[in-house]
Amino acid sequence: MALQQTVEKTVTQTVSGLGYDLVEIERSAGGLLRVTIDLPWAGPAADGADDALVTVEDCEKVTRQLQYALEVEGVDYKRLEVSSPGIDRPLRHERDFERFAGEVIDIVLKAPMGEAAAGQVSANRKKFRGTLERVEAADGSHGWQIVWSDEPAAKPGQKVSKKRPPATLQALGFTLDELREARLAPIVDFKGRKPRSGAATPQ
Known part of the structure; x- marks a missing residue:
């Protein structure tokens, strides 16, 4: 339980610190740590335009920072995967x-x-x-x-x-x-x- 809390706290602080919203954290068998991020929402767009989308560059930036933060905290994982939400994005908050x-x-x-x-x-x-x-x-x-x-x-x-x-x-x-x-x-x-x-x- 303590390890899970450490992972959640580290990931949450890192993702939010880079200016992104944390959508989901998943730990899978085999040591996979999957993190889903989204761009922050500023409210309804006045022109009705859709929200901007997370890019590959966004995921790479978060991946690099998470690798460093998790290493500092001593979190053991085999593979880190950072991605954008799919069309079935979870709603949690x-x-x-x-x-x-x-x-x-x-x-x-x-x-x-x-x-x-x-x-x-x-x-x-x-x-x-x-x-x-x-x-x-x-x-x-x-x-x-x-x-x-x-x-x-x-x-x-x-x-x-x-x-x-x-x-x-x-x-x-x-x-x-x-x-x-x-x-x-x-x-x-x-x-x-x-x-x-x-x-x-x-x-």
Whole structure:
């Protein structure tokens, strides 16, 4: 446990000290230490532009500094791998949810919804996919929900009648403490990018 804490503290301080966000630390069998980094988020872009992406040079810079810091701390590992998040980037902190509000995400609850969800979803269900939305409360606080539709999405090139009624949406509110896991949904459109809005079909 002490070794794990040393690794986490060293990696966290090194990555943040270089101006990056630490997304994930993994120690795999065979001595592999995998570190995932991202560029810091400054808030919604005024022009709607997407966030900049981590480059190979970014990963190389963090790798060099981590190798030195881990050696100083006497951390034993066989191989160090520093990479950028994939399209299924994990969401772990409040700032991650703030950053990716409006994106389609996959969540897994720690416990099933129970009878409180009766009539909407299965009481035993724990996995959901939907568009992440911020919910403002009357007292000024906020929470999170995902919104989805069980109706199949239109196929590419398919004509949709203007008389067709809008899809029926469902919403599920949650707190971060209720989540076992949350990730960006690995969805890619024809331009190689994830859609930024619109409800998704649940898993």
